[in-house]
Amino acid sequence: MSTAPIGKVGFIGLGSQGAPMARRIIDAGFRTTLWARRPATLDPFAGTSAALASAPAELGAASDLACVCVLDDAGVEEVVSGPQGLLEGMRPGSVIAVHSTVHPDTCASLAARAAERGVRLVDAPVSGGGPAAEQGTLLVLVGGDTATAERCRPVFAAYGEPVHLGPVGAGQRAKLINNLLLAANLGVAESAFALARDLGVDPEQLAVVLARGSGSSFATGMMGRSGFVLGPMGDKAGPLLRKDVRIAAELAEATGAEAGSVFDAADAALASMGCAR
Numbered sequence: 001m002s003t004a005p006i007g008k009v010g011f012i013g014l015g016s017q018g019a020p021m022a023r024r025i026i027d028a029g030f031r032t033t034l035w036a037r038r039p040a041t042l043d044p045f046a047g048t049s050a051a052l053a054s055a056p057a058e059l060g061a062a063s064d065l066a067c068v069c070v071l072d073d074a075g076v077e078e079v080v081s082g083p084q085g086l087l088e089g090m091r092p093g094s095v096i097a098v099h100s101t102v103h104p105d106t107c108a109s110l111a112a113r114a115a116e117r118g119v120r121l122v123d124a125p126v127s128g129g130g131p132a133a134e135q136g137t138l139l140v141l142v143g144g145d146t147a148t149a150e151r152c153r154p155v156f157a158a159y160g161e162p163v164h165l166g167p168v169g170a171g172q173r174a175k176l177i178n179n180l181l182l183a184a185n186l187g188v189a190e191s192a193f194a195l196a197r198d199l200g201v202d203p204e205q206l207a208v209v210l211a212r213g214s215g216s217s218f219a220t221g222m223m224g225r226s227g228f229v230l231g232p233m234g235d236k237a238g239p240l241l242r243k244d245v246r247i248a249a250e251l252a253e254a255t256g257a258e259a260g261s262v263f264d265a266a267d268a269a270l271a272s273m274g275c276a277r
Contacts, residue, residue: 002093003147007031009155010059010086012079013069013100014041017126020133021069021099021159026050028158035059056080060089065155069099069126072243073106080110080121092118095148097156099140101125101179101240103247104169107143111168120148123168125175126160133159143171173251179244184262185219186230187269192220193228203228230272238275245270245277 009030011022019041026032026048035053036042042052053059056079060066066086068079076098080086086096096114098107098121111121122144132138138160142149149164156162165174192215196206207224210216226232245266252259270277 003151004064004093006064006095006151006155008033008062008064010035010053010063010066011069012036012056012059012067012086013071014045015069015071016130017133018069018099019044020130021067021126021138022050023048024133024136024159025067025155028155030155030158033059033062055084055089056086057084057089060086060094061091063090063094065095065097065152066090067097067099067124067155071100073102076100076102076106077110081113087114087117087119090114090117090119094119095152096121097124097152098122099124099126101175101244102172104143104172104176104251107172108169111144120144121168122148122152123171124152124156124162125171127175127178128160136160139163141165141171141174143168143173176244176248176251179241180248180262180266182219183241183245183269184265185217186222186233187265187267187272189217189219189223190228190230190269190272193223230269231274234273234275238270238273241266241273242270242275242277249277 009025010033012035014022014036032050033053034045034050035056068076070076070079107123114121122142124140124142126138126140128138136159140156140160140162142162142164143166153162165171193203196203210220267277
């Protein structure tokens with residue numbers, strides 16, 4: 001296993017969160033290569049030092065570490081192991097980091113395939129969204145062997161705080177629980193603001209109270225943006241939260257874990273968003 005410092009970084013997935021992550025890698029001085037399925041997402045990087053690849057395989061060949069921040073399991077699998085995927089180009093000793101939130105088994109399977117080529121894979125989903133990526137304050141939840149996690153740390157630190165949680169898949173499990181709890185908190189928050197209206201409490205004023213009160217949560221802070229109901233969040237947040245709640249439910253069922261009330265509250269939120277599980 002290589003212990004050489006990472007100097008060349010590739011990045012795939014230049015959406016609202018991935019683009020600022022890639023920008024911070026470039027600004028941190030790493031030699032960076034980008035690839036995007038949609039060429040328009042590369043436009044903001046014109047004039048930077050970043051090189052552009054014609055395919056993931058080419059990006060992989062140019063990288064010590066290739067970061068993947070695409071939407072879902074199918075996208076990750078295509079970019080990593082599909083035709084002209086990263087594994088066709090990456091050298092033994094290089095590393096793949098999956099920043100997408102996907103099923104832990106997807107990461108475990110791809111890690112095994114990568115190992116056959118002498119390539120390491122870590123799962124490193126991130127929490128905080130685009131604004132945190134821009135500020136370099138994402139939380140990076142890392143699953144993989146300790147040596148590889150430490151080797152990647154200087155790159156991850158360019159856009160956030162890396163926390164090593166265990167072997168491959170551990171980062172995904174923690175992120176899925178985080179997102180399950182976010183959905184549940186949104187469901188509870190919507191119910192609380194509805195109760196406030198029924199009791200004659202102005203939701204706007206309640207939001208002021210909750211901003212400093214013991215009942216506050218990240219979810220209660222989000223509610224004012226959508227009129228204190230979840231319906232308007234459905235188009236953007238609904239499908240992503242549904243994906244993550246479904247995976248969390250699948251993991252709970254597979255392990256025989258007690259589902260508990262968190263799924264009831266999360267399901268209430270998804271139903272309000274028009275994205276029932």
